[in-house]
Amino acid sequence: MKSAEEVQENRRRRANSILPSLMHNPIRDGGTTCLSCTGPLDYDKNLCNRCLEWFSNAATLIADVVVPLTYAIPEANPQTRHDLRQYKDDRNPLVRANATLRLSALTWHFSAYHSSCLSVGVEPVTAFALVPSKRVNSRADGHPLLELAKFLPPTWQRVDVTRIDDVDSRSLAPSSLSIPNFQPVMGAHVVVFEDSWVTGAAAQSVALALRNAGASRVSIVVIGRILNYDWWPTPALVDKFKDKTWNGTLCPVTGGACPVL
Numbered sequence: 410m411k412s413a414e415e416v417q418e419n420r421r422r423r424a425n426s427i428l429p430s431l432m433h434n435p436i437r438d439g440g441t442t443c444l445s446c447t448g449p450l451d452y453d454k455n456l457c458n459r460c461l462e463w464f465s466n467a468a469t470l471i472a473d474v475v476v477p478l479t480y481a482i483p484e485a486n487p488q489t490r491h492d493l494r495q496y497k498d499d500r501n502p503l504v505r506a507n508a509t510l511r512l513s514a515l516t517w518h519f520s521a522y523h524s525s526c527l528s529v530g531v532e533p534v535t536a537f538a539l540v541p542s543k544r545v546n547s548r549a550d551g552h553p554l555l556e557l558a559k560f561l562p563p564t565w566q567r568v569d570v571t572r573i574d575d576v577d578s579r580s581l582a583p584s585s586l587s588i589p590n591f592q593p594v595m596g597a598h599v600v601v602f603e604d605s606w607v608t609g610a611a612a613q614s615v616a617l618a619l620r621n622a623g624a625s626r627v628s629i630v631v632i633g634r635i636l637n638y639d640w641w642p643t644p645a646l647v648d649k650f651k652d653k654t655w656n657g658t659l660c661p662v663t664g665g666a667c668p669v670l
Contacts, residue, residue, distance in 0.1 A: 417521070424514040425657065431488050432479035432515060432655035435634055437664025442646065446475050446609055447634050447664075449642035459608060463581070471581075472616040472629040474527070476661050477606060478515050481633030485647045493605045493633045497553045509556055512604070512632055517560040518657055519630065524562050525669050526662040527600065527628050534628065536593045537561055537600040538568040538619060540611050541586070545572050554604055557632070561602065566593045570615055579608040583617035595623035606631040 411419070435447035442449055443457035445464075450457055456464060463471050481489045488511070496508035527534050539554050558567070569592060574585040588594060599619050603612045609629075616627040636643050660667035 420514070420517050421521070423510075424518040427511055427514050428518065428657065429654040431486060431511060433486055433650045433653070434655055434659045435477045435480055435661065435664070436646070436649060441649070446606065447477050447480075448636060449640070449646040451640075451642045463613060470617050470620045471613050472601065472627045473531075474662065475606075475609065475612075475629045475631070476519075476527070477631050477634035478519055478661050479633055479655065480650070481605065481635045482638055482643070482647060484638045484644075485651050489633055490635065493635070496557075497604075505553075509553070513557055513560050515632060516557050519661060520560055520562050522657065523660055523662060523667060523669075526660055526667060527630075528598065529662075529668045531626055532598045534562075534565060534598045534600050536568050536597050537565045537602050538570045538588075538615055540601060540603040540615050541570055541572040543572070543576050543611070545575055547572075554602070557604065558602055561600075565600065568592045568594055568599060568619070570618060576611075576614075579610045581610055581617060582614045583621060586615060586618040588618055588622045592622065594619060596625050597623075598626040598628070599624045601627060601629045603629065603631045605633045605635050607635050 436442045437444055437447060439455045440453050443460050444455045445460040446457060448457050479489055481493055483490045492508035492511050495504050496512055499505045539552060539558060542552060569589055571587045572585060573587045576582045576585045601612050601615045606612060612629045612631060616629060619627050638644060
């Protein structure tokens, strides 16, 4: 049986062999990308229209920080965009397994090297919550995101967030969610873990529900920040990173130097 050190070393080697050719570090650059969700800006501000609206209306309620781990744009890194779909729904078990392998490598790398960056200068993360499917009981056998969550830090306790009403809109809907009593939320720093972000409404709804349940700080960690290449600012952003390989030393929390290394 392999030792814990050998398991970690194998995971490190796998991540370093897989990720540079497939992933792209999100960019945090005021005036170019939203400093919250890292999407491209169409005007000279620091936040995109949607994040600006959310901060204006619920500044103390939505997530304190949003941390995408990679961009997922079909025109720039199609495999990652495919993986975010296929790990959940592909009919071929081997395709699902390979997609899960790649996404879990990215999740593990974040957990191993950058998860503690979420706690710099603030209370440590003690819990995490998954974003449930949009339909009540749509995945009675368990959401595939649970498989990726296995690679989050083992000290994070899971908060059980359940869907009680179906949602279709891209607006915030915390009332469609339930957090049972006796969850490790009150006064805690909780991470919302999600696989993909388009508008962010689903993840931010969970953040709001956690705030309402007593969380003192909420961070969102999302594997893939999905961008629409047909929106005019996106091609210019892609040009900034398309020829650059993913760099594991860049901190996804700060967008630059890692505050704990």
